[in-house]
Amino acid sequence: MRIIVHKAKCQGHARCSAQAPDVFKLDDEGYILPGDIEVAEGGQLLASRGARSCPERALELDPTPAARVVPDAIEPRVWRA
Amino acid sequence: MTINAVPDHVPPEMVRDFSLFTSPGMAPTPNGDPHAAVACVHAGPPIFYSPYNTRDGRGTWVITRAADQRRVLQDAETFSSHRSIFSSALGENWPMIPLELDPPAHGVFRSLLNPLLSPKRVVVLEPKVRERAITLILRIAASGTSCDVMKDFAFPFTVSIFLRLLGLPDHRLDTFVGWAKDLLHGDDVKRPAAARTIVAFIDELATKRRKEPVDDFMTFIVQAQVEGRRLTEEEVRGIGVLVFIAGLDTVAAAIGFGLAYLARNIKDQDLLRREPDRIVLAAEELLRAYPSVQIIRVATKDIDFEGAPIRKGDYVSCAAMIANRDPAEFECPNTVDLAREDNRHAAFGYGPHRCLGSHLARREIVIGLEEWLARIPAFRIQNATAPITSGGHLFGIENLILDWS
Numbered sequence A: 001m002r003i004i005v006h007k008a009k010c011q012g013h014a015r016c017s018a019q020a021p022d023v024f025k026l027d028d029e030g031y032i033l034p035g036d037i038e039v040a041e042g043g044q045l046l047a048s049r050g051a052r053s054c055p056e057r058a059l060e061l062d063p064t065p066a067a068r069v070v071p072d073a074i075e076p077r078v079w080r081a
Numbered sequence B: 001m002t003i004n005a006v007p008d009h010v011p012p013e014m015v016r017d018f019s020l021f022t023s024p025g026m027a028p029t030p031n032g033d034p035h036a037a038v039a040c041v042h043a044g045p046p047i048f049y050s051p052y053n054t055r056d057g058r059g060t061w062v063i064t065r066a067a068d069q070r071r072v073l074q075d076a077e078t079f080s081s082h083r084s085i086f087s088s089a090l091g092e093n094w095p096m097i098p099l100e101l102d103p104p105a106h107g108v109f110r111s112l113l114n115p116l117l118s119p120k121r122v123v124v125l126e127p128k129v130r131e132r133a134i135t136l137i138l139r140i141a142a143s144g145t146s147c148d149v150m151k152d153f154a155f156p157f158t159v160s161i162f163l164r165l166l167g168l169p170d171h172r173l174d175t176f177v178g179w180a181k182d183l184l185h186g187d188d189v190k191r192p193a194a195a196r197t198i199v200a201f202i203d204e205l206a207t208k209r210r211k212e213p214v215d216d217f218m219t220f221i222v223q224a225q226v227e228g229r230r231l232t233e234e235e236v237r238g239i240g241v242l243v244f245i246a247g248l249d250t251v252a253a254a255i256g257f258g259l260a261y262l263a264r265n266i267k268d269q270d271l272l273r274r275e276p277d278r279i280v281l282a283a284e285e286l287l288r289a290y291p292s293v294q295i296i297r298v299a300t301k302d303i304d305f306e307g308a309p310i311r312k313g314d315y316v317s318c319a320a321m322i323a324n325r326d327p328a329e330f331e332c333p334n335t336v337d338l339a340r341e342d343n344r345h346a347a348f349g350y351g352p353h354r355c356l357g358s359h360l361a362r363r364e365i366v367i368g369l370e371e372w373l374a375r376i377p378a379f380r381i382q383n384a385t386a387p388i389t390s391g392g393h394l395f396g397i398e399n400l401i402l403d404w405s
């Protein structure tokens, strides 16, 4: 999972890092560091909670797309009588 | 109440008889619930015009949805903070800094001040905050089984933290509490008198720290440089006065409304006392349900905003108490749920002016609740007393007599 950081929107509420300090790193003024965040396997729950806690909507969740379903694994069906 | 003329550009159907100052429940009311009283606006249109919605009786647009408030407050170019409220009450004209500055000047001062109240800095301040809370509560616990939380705890606590921040000794506590009371709740004579006293005090303190620097907030300010120069006297004053008034009533009200809720909801009180780990989350919910600030902006240009013809110079009100009860933003907004997750409330505002003291305020509130619940047994509102609540520019609670006999 990746978190897209819209740095310009960050106003330093620090809610993200209150939820997940290891995922969301702040600078000395208390604003999020620039750059998108790659979240490690076990950290997803906390990280998404942190992203959802941003009052400014500066953090966007970018879930890795679910594994694609192979089309011919689905029984073809004809919707005609 | 004077009936103001509604400006011609405001369509009559957008005018509503609603005011944070004069609507039912806004005047000082025993056992009132001003936050619930304003939540009723969500039954109406998302934006409307209130003909009487500032302390000096001006009309404002009222933005009710949290998402729209976010848009207004994030767009400082269109919605300006430049108002000089405090100094104009004295017949002067200097801004409180950074509150009444717009970008880009705002950002210069904000960057200067951010590190002084950053999350990291608050970790350093925390032990002193906790020590103050414990001292005050122990004194209360030793002197009986009831007290007025506002007078005996909330105000002395917030004022003494301000004094620590400014490096001032506690023996002046009562003087400062008196100034703060007069400024925030005094009549038309006391208010400006207190304002003058505070300005004179800040000016004097700045002069002293220029001559004899010590390791404190004011010394930092008088020695600081912005854009390669020292701050002017007016800038130093604008910062000092703001830090004085921004963190007193707001934190005290949060503690007061929070403890009033817990006094009336014994189950929640017991739960937090038994499981204090829940207090951090609970404090957020109490801030959501009982915020204190109405933010006002001035339109810098004509803009049609979600169907409202806002014109240059119009006032635009973004009241946290309204955004925080928006059903589009919060499930069951009128229910206090101390375990509420994803609680992106607006108590500290949105956008570049987001409360600079929010990290400190949060710690003060959490510590206040933790130490109170740890040291005071099951408490309730004392029989035959009633907390008096009020609306207005800053929602507040005047008295809160608790009893744990």
Ligand code: HEM
Residues within 6 Å of the ligand: B081, B097, B098, B099, B100, B110, B117, B242, B243, B246, B247, B248, B250, B251, B254, B291, B292, B293, B295, B296, B320, B346, B347, B348, B349, B350, B352, B353, B354, B355, B356, B357, B358, B360, B361
């Ligand atoms: C629960 C307590 C508090 C609440 C609800 C609160 C609320 C707010 C709000 C809503 C704003 C934004 C105003 C606007 O956008 O026009 C603000 C700004 C500010 N607050 Fe607080 N505040 C609290 C405590 C504090 C404390 C403890 C301090 C200082 C130690 C503080 C210092 C400031 C400053 C300096 C600003 C101006 C920031 C700027 O304009 O960039 N506040 N506060």
Ligand code: SF4
Residues within 6 Å of the ligand: A009, A010, A011, A012, A013, A014, A015, A016, A017, A024, A030, A031, A032, A053, A054, A055, A056, A057, A058, A059
């Ligand atoms: S919660 Fe949002 S605004 Fe606050 S520091 Fe994190 S990214 Fe920035």
